[in-house]
Amino acid sequence: MNNWAWTTLALFAAWAVTAFGLRAAVQRRRTGDAGFRGISGRPGSAAWWAGVLFVLALLGGAAAPAAALAGMPTLPGAGGSSALRWTGLAVALAGMAATQVAQSGMGASWRVGVDAAERTDLVTAGLFAYVRNPVFTAMTVTAAGLALMVPNALAVLAWLVLVLAVQLQVRVVEEPYLAGVHGRAYADYTARAGRFVPGVGRHAVTAAA
Numbered sequence: 001m002n003n004w005a006w007t008t009l010a011l012f013a014a015w016a017v018t019a020f021g022l023r024a025a026v027q028r029r030r031t032g033d034a035g036f037r038g039i040s041g042r043p044g045s046a047a048w049w050a051g052v053l054f055v056l057a058l059l060g061g062a063a064a065p066a067a068a069l070a071g072m073p074t075l076p077g078a079g080g081s082s083a084l085r086w087t088g089l090a091v092a093l094a095g096m097a098a099t100q101v102a103q104s105g106m107g108a109s110w111r112v113g114v115d116a117a118e119r120t121d122l123v124t125a126g127l128f129a130y131v132r133n134p135v136f137t138a139m140t141v142t143a144a145g146l147a148l149m150v151p152n153a154l155a156v157l158a159w160l161v162l163v164l165a166v167q168l169q170v171r172v173v174e175e176p177y178l179a180g181v182h183g184r185a186y187a188d189y190t191a192r193a194g195r196f197v198p199g200v201g202r203h204a205v206t207a208a209a
Contacts, residue, residue: 004085005068008149011089012062015096015142020112023103027110037113040173050168051113053161060158061143068150078151088148095142102127102134114177122182124189130198132189133174136166137196170195 041047105126127134195201
């Protein structure tokens with residue numbers, strides 16, 4: 001099983017480098033700004049916890065295969081399942097590819113975190129025509145695949161923390177920001193594109209008086 005743990009660790013590193021390091025380098029070359037905005041909100045707020053939990057989820061995702069190498073047992077029933085691990089590999093690779101496509105589709109609007117003082121263009125084309133947060137969807141899928149490759153308690157916990165972080169970041173930080181910046185255009189967009197999955201999480205738009 002060590003081979004699967006090493007493979008998972010290598011894939012996680014490749015994902016982190018491409019999704020954050022490489023993407024930031026491309027962003028800086030194109031715009032002069034790497035796009036990192038840090039953690040939003042005052043310490044202890046829901047917005048602050050969104051950022052903190054996201055960091056913890058990434059650390060946990062890296063720690064899970066390391067823990068497997070150190071001898072952490074897999075969850076009951078998952079120990080000898082090669083099919084589970086191969087499925088995880090396929091899911092992780094698909095998620096990594098989708099992450100790159102979604103990030104590229106954001107163009108100059110790509111950010112890690114939100115600066116309430118700045119205005120970015122509302123992206124509604126490509127994958128964003130179907131879901132409002134395809135980057136987060138792709139990252140969650142990637143993390144799920146990696147967890148299936150090393151199905152131990154730490155991997156599952158890291159994935160659950162990521163899901164919680166993404167929900168907080170989108171609902172508490174990003175949606176209010178985009179609604180404030182783009183107004184009716186964003187309201188119309190939320191009526192036709194799902195939050196994380198096509199058709200799910202759309203908002204009805206009431207007609208203006």
